[in-house]
Amino acid sequence: MxxxxxxxxxxxxxxxxxxxxxxxxxxxxxxxxxxxxxxxxxxPARRPRIASDGSISFTTYASGASPRAFGEADPLRFLSLLPGVTVASDYASGASVDGMNHSQSLYRLNGIPVHFPYHFGGIFSVFSPSLYRSARLHKSMKPASEGGTLGGIVSLASEIEPADTIGGELNAGMIASSASLAIPLSRHFSLSASGRASYIDALYASLLRSGSTEASYNLADCDLTANLRISGNDIMRATVHYNSDHVEYTDRSYSLTTALKWHNMAAGVEWNHSADSFESVNRAYYTRFHNLLGLHMEQISLRAPTGIDEAGAKGDFSILLPSSWHLDAGYYLRFYSVVPQWVTIGGLGQDVAHARSRLKSLEGAISGEISYDLPHRWRVACGIVLNTFAGTGGYQCFDPDPRLSLTHMFGQGSFTFHAGRYHQYLHQVGFSDIGMSSNFKIASTSGIHPQESFTFGMAGAMRPLDCLSLNIDLYYKTVENQPEYLGAVLDILNAGYRAEDYIFATKGYNFGGSVSARLEAGAFTAMASYAYCHARRRMPGEPAPFSASNELPHTATAWCSWSLSPRWNVSATFMLASGRPYTPVTAIYFIGERLMMEYGPRNSTRLPLYHRLDLGTSYRFATGGRFPLMHELNLSVVNAYGRENVEMSTFSVNTVTGIYSRRDISSLYRFLPSLSYTLSF
Amino acid sequence: MKFLANIPVLLLVALMCACHGSTPDSVAPKLVVEGWINSGGYPEVLLNMSIVPTENEGSVSESVIRWGVVTLSDGEREIILTGGPDNSFFPPYHYYSFDMKGEPGRTYTITASYKGLTATSAVTMPVPPHIDAIDVTPVEGIDTLRHITVRFKAPEDCPAYYHLTAKLHSNDGREYPCMLGTHEATVPCKEVSLPVYRGHGSATTGKYEADMPVGETVTVTLARVSREVFLFWRAYDNASLVDGSIFVGSPGSLPSNVEGGYGVWSAQGVATRTVTVE
Structure with missing residues (x-):
């Protein structure tokens, strides 16, 4: 039996x-x-785990037990519920970690960087939740093995061990369906694959049309992993990922169609070695992200493609030394080939095609961190990252980044103090304030210096009860050379346009912190957190600082999941956040019978308070005899009380009545129900 | 542990200290100038007041200036423009004069004043361009529309800056700035072809067509303008293109060559052609 x-x-x-x-x-x-x-x-546990260094781990089991958007249990969407992680807009792609920009976070899929891990509008990520089941987030405090970014590092990983039984999952959602399958081909070798495709245009074409506008959107992604156990101590894992998105938005009153088309392609292989006192992971990969922004107005067509191709290698070694010593060492090498935004224009009588430039750069680092267990349950970890960078035009730099962490453990808790220096050599800028795919990557040059941060942090963890965990973290970080792009769309038409000429280095600082509590009492799991963030930037030559685009001073989230019975589960999430900073319209006037706007100081005001309640319930049951199947029906309602969170505020005029009015554009998610069915075996 | 216990209190204090106002600082209204004097033509000025939108809605009638004083000097003479209602424009009021004609090479200084506010601008009129040809060609797949192209030759004294305006006689009361109607000529004597796309005003209703309907009489004006005026219209084009788009962030405020106000004043050398679209 x-x-x-x-x-x-x-x-x-x-x-x-x-x-x-x-x-x-x-x-x-x-x-x-x-x-x-x-x-x-x-x-795995249904709640996220927060380590003594403030890093957070969770599984897709946790995100699956939360209310879903469009039927997708997305790990990166769940990320926004975690303390210190904010998503400034429902349209935004990417998350801000401790008030840093979206582009200052690094996303990895089985160790391979994925440069734009979102489908359109941050609806959900490109990561298959059925294949990449575990996630880890490093916030401001990072070990020496992690470099190359000032913000957070989000790592998604699939199983490392070869599957020993056939398993799979089929998920049918409202806008997309996915399937995954793991097949053991031998005792030591297995293949896993997943794919997802949308049918938004087919099912929702009428909803995507309004009086004068029309939208279309489709997405797809697929993944393949192969796991091979070479010996008792060695496992190889290969990963291939591809995703593509295509969105078009037509405003017939302007005869203007805006199109975005992007794809990521990532492939890599890694070798995991594990022995009693030595562990290592070595991987080599190739990853690319290409985007095409198109504006079409009758005969005029403007195409602004961008892209990055990256090849790299990364290795991490962990050695347990005698007498309470521990050594972590690592290296990485990243070769970038970047095409910054360039443009071809047709329909202007004579076609314009600026020369496409390709900027090639090499970034490398070696790191070492040694830790020692001191008396009285103190541990000190001291490390250094030696960064080198060689960019276009002979630009070179060498930046040593020291790191120091001090941890004290007591009874049921710990705290860690951290100080470190960080550098980031790959930047992302563009027209969008909310990190859309049209923003382009560009590596450091003599005109765009590496971003730099000195970070000081503290993380504390306590477990006053078996079922209750409390965490707190504080941080202060300086930010140097954060790039801001001040170009406009038509600037690309200028003779001799160079993207670098429109990029300005800002400097500033972030400070803040978060507190969170997690409760897991039998069938009831809950988490609540509050985060405070103060992030200021200053343009060169301007005396007054301004709020960073991702500065949300106050954010609070609450999440709970309750298994009413083995079959029924209910869940809810609530998010409350300060409005996103934006540059206000201070005056309106007419030129050429068009309403023109005068803007005030950059990011000097805020959108209204953001809040949203999501509800979800799932019903699970099993069928089958020799071939058992698990079924799950999930019903979720995003924005259950229909809050119209404002995403953008502008003005329009009715020339018949002579009345001008503020026009607030609300978020996508207003009382958005979704239903999904998941079959797994 | 005591330190940890105090942290929530510290955070609360920081929270209260860090509260921001959510409304922008109010700014005083300014004069808005949209004016031009063409080579061989007479000055025309639309003078309005900017609206400070403190409420969620309001009337644009408050922006109309009926009792402003607009003077124009060519360095030798100064004239006062006459104001009057004119439904060709929106808002429907404009200032004009037939006492001064535009001459290339002269510097024209406009001064507008109203209720203690003053806006001034001075522009030297460039040499007018010469339109070599206007081509009217079919629009692929649409029998009812024609595509218009202006051909001219860049001057020897490059860089030279151009701005296109057009008027559809059956529909428009005035010439509107053409969509994507700016051009910077950098190569001397090079032949340039510019498409003429209809401007898109806030008053335009219904489906916007960039090309010209068959049977329409169209007046096209190619103006050689100063660099400051070119930058204004380039920014205006950009704002028109991305206004309200969720794909592209705010285009920012328009530059202006009007001191003490918003908008643009242009003394421009022009070439004008009128064609019947067939």
């Missing part, structure tokens, strides 16, 4: 989490049935 039961392990106790596929309850079986063979699947 085979029984499939998913159980959750916690603190030495075993909780039944789902029903077995037979018509009896697990509790009854335990006393009355002699089992010949039982397969027990341990499900």
């Amino acid at each position: 085979t029984i499939l039961a998913a159980v959750m392990l916690q603190g030495g106790h075993v909780f039944a989490d789902t029903l077995p596929p037979v018509d009896v309850m697990l509790e009854e079986l335990a006393d009355t049935v002699s089992l010949g063979e039982v397969k027990v699947t341990a499900a």
Whole structure:
């Protein structure tokens, strides 16, 4: 007799989490049935874990137990519920970590950088939740093995061990469906694949049309991983990822069609070695991100493509030394080939095509961090990252980044103090304030210096009760050379246009912190957090600082998930955040019978308060005999009380009545129900 | 541990200290000038007041200036422009004079004043261009529209800056700035072809067509302008193109060659052609 039961392990106790596929309850079986063979699947914890250094780990099990948008249990969407992580806009792609820009976060898929990990509007990420099941976020405090970015590092990972049984998942959502399958081809080798495609245009074409506007959008992504155990200590893992998006927006009253088309392609192979006192991971990869922004007005067409191709290698070594010493070492090498925004224009009588420039650069680092367990439960970790960079035009730099961490453990908790210097050599700028795909990558040059930060942080963790965890973190960081792009669309038409000429280096600082509490009491899991952030930037030559685009002074999130029974689960999330800073319109006037706007100081006012409640419920059941199947129906409502969160504020005029009025553009998600069905085996 | 216990209190204090006002600082209204004097033509000026939108809605009638004083000097003479209602414009009021004709090479200084506010601007009129030809060609797939192209030759004294305006006689009361109607000529004597796309005013209703309807009489004006005027119209084009787009951030304020106000004053050398679209 085979029984499939998913159980959750916690603190030495075993909780039944789902029903077995037979018509009896697990509790009854335990006393009355002699089992010949039982397969027990341990499900990971439903709540995120926060380590003593403030890094946060969670699994897609946690994101799956949260209300979903469009039926997708997306890990990066779940990220925005975590303390210190904010998403400034429902349209935004990317998350801000501790008030830093979207482009100052690094996203990795099985260790491979993915330069734009979002489908349009941040609806969900390009990461397949059924394949990449674990996620980790490093915020401001990072070990010496992590360099190359000033903000957060988000790492998604699939299983490292080869699958030993066939498993799969089929998810049918409202705008997209996905499927994944893991197949063991031998005892030591397995293949996993997943794919997702949308049918937005087919099902929602009428909803995407209004009086004078029309939109179309389609997305697709696919992944393939292969796991090979070479020996008892060595595993190889290969990863291939591809995604593409195509969105078009037509305003017939202007005869203007704006189109965005982008794709990521990432492929890599890694070798994991694990022995008693030595672990290592070495990987080589290739990744690319290309975007095409098109503006079409009757015969005029403007195409502004951008792209980055990157090849790299990264290695991490962890050595357990005698007498309480521990050594971590690492290296990485990244070769970038970047095409900054350039343009071709047709329809102006004579076609314009500025010469495309390709900027090639090489970034490398070696790092070492040694830690020692001091008396009285103190631990000190001291490390250094030696960065080198060689860019276009002979530009070179060498930047040593020292790091120091001090951890004290007590009873049921710990705290860590951290100081470190960080550099970032790859930047992203563009027309969009909310990090859309049209923003282009550009590496450091003699005119665009590396971004630099001195970061000081503290993270504390306590567990006053078995079921309750409390965390706090504080940070202060300086920011130098953060690039701001001040070009306009038609500046690209200027003779001799060079993107670098429109990029200005800002400087500033961020400080803030967060507190969070996580509760896991039997079938009830909850997390609440509050974060404060103050982020200021200053343009060169301007005396007054301004709010950084991602500065949301106050954010509070609450999330809970309650398993009413082994079949039913309900969940809710609530988000409350200060409005995003924006540059206000201070005056309006007419020129050429068009309404023109005069803007005030940069980011000097804020959109109204953002708040949103999402609700979700899921029903799970199992069927099948020899081939058991798990089914899950999920119903979610995003923005359950229909809050019209303002995303953009502008003005329009009715020339018939002579009345001008403020026009607030609200978010995408206003009472958005979604239904999904997931079949897994 | 005591330190940890105090942190929430510190955060609360920081929270209260860091509250921001959510409304922008108010600014005083300014004069808005949209004016020009063409070579061989007479000055025309639209003078309005900018609106400070403190409320969510209001009337644009408050922006119309009916009792302003607009003077124009060519360095030798100074004239006062006459104001009057004119439904050809929106807002429907403009200032004009037939006492001064535009001459290339002269510097024209405009001064507008109203209720203690003064705006001034001075521009030297460039030499007028010469239109070599106007081509009217079919629009692929649309029988009812024609595509108009202006051909001219760049001067020897490059860089030279151009701005296109057009008027559809059956529909427009005035010439409107053409969409994407700016051009910077950098190569001397090079032949330039510029498409003529209809301007798109806030008053335009219905489906906007960039090309010209068959049967329409169209007046096209190619103006050689100063660099400051060119930069204004280039920024104006940019704002018109991306206004309200969620793809592109705010284009920022327009530059202006009007001191003490917003807008643009242009003394420009012009070449004008009128064609019937067939």
